[in-house]
Amino acid sequence: MARGGALLALALVLAACALGSAGAHAAAPVRLTASFARGARLGGSTALNLGVHVNTRLEASPVAGVRILYPDGLGLVSSSLGLDACTLPASQYAEILVSTSGLGGCSPNAVMAYGTARAIVRLVQSGQIIPEYAALTVLSGPLTSGQLQLVLYIDGQHPFGARILVAGQATGAPAPFGGALQVAFPQIASLQDLATISLTDLNISIGTRRITYYAHGRPYHPDGVALPDRCPRRGFRFAVTLTFAVTSARAATAHATVPCSALHA
């Protein structure tokens, strides 16, 4: 009887190991990375680095929306980022911009993050796939219906160099998260018959030291994201949810945690 029980327990353990192993190695359509700047201390302010990688082999449909959730207690609103609001005409969004330069007339005090993006451009006629690299600037927009609007400047570097404005929002989020940053990537009307653009990589650094604000004409670096005095019990947990242009494609989710050990007390 005891021998039978031991065998059953062994079988269960083996089955559990097999399942765990499968989960660990299963390829995911989306991967999220999160980290704070080197030397980040609890109770201080820091840059928050977030990375989203989309595996286009597993999900060929273009990304339609990205929603990144950040942990409760993380001081994004209590930071001193986004002191000015960037308000742009709606007609400029989701269009290839040719006349704007710099921040398109927006104040440098509206910058919240810098980053990079990589997208796959599929030419409709030839089927050719061309990767496009872009610099990214996230700006604070106006407050509308309780949501802080965000403006994403996607500044194509090469080979196309297209400049696109995308609208986003900072919103509330269900527990255990404190809030969310979301952005929708609409298909660009002027490119509809020529190419499809599908995001593959998105990296942003919120509150990076690269950001420079001006007060009374004098430049300064604003404080980054405020960290709490105490680390959450399971570390700082982040999540991302992607939606895709093809409505039959299921939303993909990924998680990332910044462990407490990565921070100085």
Place this chain on the structure above:
Amino acid sequence: MKTWLCTSIRAVYMVGGGAIFGEQSKGGNVVTKNLARTGARATVLALVALTIGLCATASVGAAPSARAARHSLHVNDTGHLHLTRKSGATLYESGSASGSLPGSISAVFHTSVTKVTGTVTFHSRRGSITMTAVGYPHSAGTVVPFSGNIAVRSGTGAFRNALGSGTFSGSVNRRSWAISVHAVANVTY
């Protein structure tokens, strides 16, 4: 005094009251006959009703003496706060208030994109009043106007057991986190 009077009157009616309602007691019969004879039975009934009313009033009146009588206070204050400490999304502020409840203020605010919640305590020479606050920003920018509601939950000293509600409006400088706020509330304690 009222309680003593009421007890005394009750005692009188316990002695002779049964006769008023026609009970068979010797003395009572005499009283009944006398009253009926003088046509004053209705007067006695009115007196009984009046006495019962008096006793009832006395009972109600006794309650506030057992519990402290509640006072009311209309708070109409302007406060100026500054940041003392920041911990993630939580701001710790302190400052001073002037108006109907002058004194110092200490506050803890939890910030989020959609709203700010917090606990604010007014400290005056007579005691303190603690309230919870929910505020909503009206715009983005360096100086952000806001407004919201407050609920008075507790107090100390003269304001022990304080309760009430009110509203507030003001502005916060997001660079320094200095706050100017005007609060109006009705408080009982």
